[in-house]
Amino acid sequence: MSQLQVTTYNNQRVLTTAQLAKSYGTDVQILTNNFNRNKIRYTEGKHYIALEGKEKRDFLNLHQNGLGSKKATVLYLWTEKGSVASRQITWHG
Structure with a gap:
């Protein structure tokens, strides 16, 4: 994984x-698709x-470093456990 700004x-x-x-070297859409297909696992x-x-707007305003799209309805933040689970599901199904 590349260095991330946690x-x-x-x-x-x-x-x-x-x-x-970015850290997995893949596209956002791939992770989004995997999340939507496996939402029951999360x-x-x-x-x-x-x-x-307001929660999303406040978070993005506080962290004005390109962390997410202001146009998206929902901003998903992944916890450490979620990051591990996402990697396992993305690469191992």
Whole structure:
């Protein structure tokens, strides 16, 4: 994995989908597709945090370093456990 700028949300280390894709050397859409196909394997709060509305805007304004798209309805933040699970599902099914 390449060096990542890990950030925190509610005292939890997190990465965005874009950061995760970059570290895996893959495309955001591949991770998004895998997440959508395997959503039952993930637990919100344990593997990922979904930010919407004001929460999303506040997070992006606080971390103005290209962490996510302001146009997206939901910004997914991946926890350490979620990052590991995503990698396993992406590469091993």
